[in-house]
Amino acid sequence: MKLSENEADVVEASNLQYIQSLLTSIPHTISFKGKWSLIEAKLSDLKSQLSDVTDFPANSLSVEILRSLSHTLSQALTLSLICHSLHLPSGKLKTQNDIDSISSKLTTHIHDLDILIKNGALDKNNENENDIVSKRESIRVESRNLITRLQIGSTESRNSALDSLLGLLQEDDKHVLIAVAQGVVPVLVRLLDSTSTSEIKEKTVTALARVSNVDSSKHVLIAEGLMLLHQLLRILESGSGFAKEKACIALLCLSHTKENARAIGSRGGICSLLEICDSGTPNSQAIAAGVLRNLARFAETGENFMEEDAISVLLTLASSGTLLAQEYSISCLSNLVRDDDNLKLLIVKRGVINCLKTFWDSNIDFRGLEVAVEFLKTLASDERVVDIIISDGFIQRIVNVLSCGVLAVRIQSAKAVYRLGCSNAKVRKELGEFGCIPPLIAMLDGKAIDERLAASKALSVMLICSGNRRIYRKEQKGIVSAVQLLDPSIPNLDKKYPVSILTSLTHSKKCRKQMVNSGALLYLQKLVEMEVDGAKKLQENIGRGKLWGVFSRP
Structure with missing residues (x-):
């Protein structure tokens, strides 16, 4: 539920009043003066944070935290007044535990407010659709x-x-x-x-x-x-x-x-x-x-x-x-x-x-x-x-x-x-x-x-x-498909494998003729220059067949 600015102002004012009252009360404490000195330092941090919070319009998240803080500060003030005397109604051990609990809660509030401010959760756009x-x-x-x-x-x-x-x-x-x-x-x-x-x-x-x-x-x-x-x-x-x-x-x-x-x-x-x-x-x-x-x-x-x-x-x-x-x-x-x-x-x-x-x-x-x-x-x-x-x-x-x-x-x-x-x-x-x-x-x-x-x-x-x-x-496309793989412009394909395929078929005159007609010699010349395994031997095998074809009798 969205909260009014007046309600937020009341909670903020209440917290500042509690802090001021505590800062006035703590110097008069007699019991557990060391623990109250630590709490006094935390109150100074809280006072500074509350000043930052007031620079932003209130939203449900900030008011929820401020309400919880108000409850803790009220408890702290009551406890500090008790510690003005050496006589502790609840006993020394119980009072010490209560002070430690208050100190721990204040640390949590400081942490929460710090996150609230740093994360931009108080940005005015957060609540304004x-x-x-x-x-x-x-x-x-x-x-x-x-x-x-x-x-x-x-x-x-x-x-x-x-x-x-x-x-x-x-x-x-x-x-x-x-x-x-x-x-x-x-x-x-x-x-x-x-x-x-x-x-x-x-x-x-x-x-x-x-x-x-x-x-x-x-x-x-x-x-x-x-x-x-x-x-x-x-x-x-x-x-x-x-x-x-x-x-x-x-x-x-x-x-x-x-x-x-x-x-x-x-x-x-x-x-x-x-x-x-x-x-x-x-x-x-x-x-x-x-x-x-x-x-x-x-x-x-x-x-x-x-x-x-x-x-x-x-x-x-x-x-x-x-x-x-x-x-x-x-x-x-x-x-x-x-x-x-x-x-x-x-x-x-x-x-x-x-x-x-x-x-x-x-x-x-x-x-x-x-x-x-x-x-x-x-x-x-x-x-x-x-x-x-x-x-x-x-x-x-x-x-x-x-x-x-x-x-x-x-x-x-x-x-x-x-x-x-x-x-x-x-x-x-x-x-x-x-x-x-x-x-x-x-x-x-x-x-x-x-x-x-x-x-x-x-x-x-x-x-x-x-x-x-x-x-x-x-297979009708066997020779043509293998010859096409000889093309040096095809990247990342090891040419020695198509060379090996074609070499194994050069015993057939028909296959040699298909290789020549498919442009194998043109590719092989480049592969020979690139020193591809078997390319020179394949070139010689099908090239020799081509020359024999030229000089054969009619």
């Missing part, structure tokens, strides 16, 4: 007022301010950006300390989770560093299930940096996250697995995962969690075993192939398959695992996704073909027989450089097999 010229400005003013309320007053008032803030943040991502710009994040981080109630902590971490979901605000959370991490990890250890889930959402944002990942691992965060994966709600399990996936990207956390027997928990979640939980668990396992062949073999023996197969076959729209194909590629780097992959029918699965509509999945599939093709001749032959070559040729014409590079790299290995070369020659 007619002066608000836009919706954006109104949100800015509301955010600033709520941020001020989060820093002052009672637990109940802060709790109420959090409710209002959460309502504001949930309405629109733009509201999040405005609140962040007004400085809400550092204030929320301070609210997560041990003195806050569990209810306030839940609401605070919910607000931080909301901020972490807006990309443009993530850097502000990251800037809070170890202080925020420490508070979030404490919630993972002892918070409610709801608070733990929200803490995991915030950690998804924070766990992308090596420094934060190391801190989370060294402070027991991986253990707490694994406990959530083991016994949390389906949604919290998925989010916790997502944080673990981020952490597993860094070698520094590997030992922490092994100490906590993470493999068992992740394998269980990969086989029985929600699709998102399975996706994150598989991605986490992929990161963990990436550079450890013995670990790859271990998780294969413990049934990870069946988990991968179930997850793969459940993703009918292909969108979640990027991590599965990438994991398959990681496992295929160990030749001991390749035969198991082949026997479980993954070649056909790869062929099916090479031509799917999801670019990232196609790229990972081509990389998996390359990795499998590097293993042995038998696998290369099977890849060709199952139909890998036509979709890979189609990928050579893709818009994305990464797709064209992945396809050319896979085909360069596939064409080591003579049977695969026959399949390639039957």
Whole structure:
């Protein structure tokens, strides 16, 4: 409710009168003179602050604080008069406690008034809707007022301010950006300390989770560093299930940096996250697995995962969690075993192939398959695992996704073909027989450089097999598509792979003629000058064929 200027003036005048009376009374105190001297110094600060407050029009927030101050000053005056005597009706210990309580309250009032003045919460525009010229400005003013309320007053008032803030943040991502710009994040981080109630902590971490979901605000959370991490990890250890889930959402944002990942691992965060994966709600399990996936990207956390027997928990979640939980668990396992062949073999023996197969076959729209194909590629780097992959029918699965509509999945599939093709001749032959070559040729014409590079790299290995070369020659666009990749003006595409593809086909006179007609010699001259591997040999092979054609009999 908006308050009148007269009411505000009365409260301000009352406080100044109380302060003056106290400053007159304190020199006459006999009991606890030292404590009263400290209070006297605080009264001087309050008097100065009240002078600043009177320079601004009153609003509900300032009058609320001034009323509370008036009550404290009244108590202080009564207590100071009692201390004019050595005889204390309530006893020495009780009176001392009362004086300490008054001193503490005055410190809180000084803190609250300081925030009120510095935050601009007394600005005349805060209470005058007619002066608000836009919706954006109104949100800015509301955010600033709520941020001020989060820093002052009672637990109940802060709790109420959090409710209002959460309502504001949930309405629109733009509201999040405005609140962040007004400085809400550092204030929320301070609210997560041990003195806050569990209810306030839940609401605070919910607000931080909301901020972490807006990309443009993530850097502000990251800037809070170890202080925020420490508070979030404490919630993972002892918070409610709801608070733990929200803490995991915030950690998804924070766990992308090596420094934060190391801190989370060294402070027991991986253990707490694994406990959530083991016994949390389906949604919290998925989010916790997502944080673990981020952490597993860094070698520094590997030992922490092994100490906590993470493999068992992740394998269980990969086989029985929600699709998102399975996706994150598989991605986490992929990161963990990436550079450890013995670990790859271990998780294969413990049934990870069946988990991968179930997850793969459940993703009918292909969108979640990027991590599965990438994991398959990681496992295929160990030749001991390749035969198991082949026997479980993954070649056909790869062929099916090479031509799917999801670019990232196609790229990972081509990389998996390359990795499998590097293993042995038998696998290369099977890849060709199952139909890998036509979709890979189609990928050579893709818009994305990464797709064209992945396809050319896979085909360069596939064409080591003579049977695969026959399949390639039957594809109408095979030669033209490979020649186009020789163009030096195409950036970030290693030319040695299309050179290798074409070189493997030069035994065919028809193919050599197609290469020449497609402009290969023009490109190759530039590639020779650039010293691209194999370019000179390819130029000689198809160039010699051209000269033979010139001098052949009619």
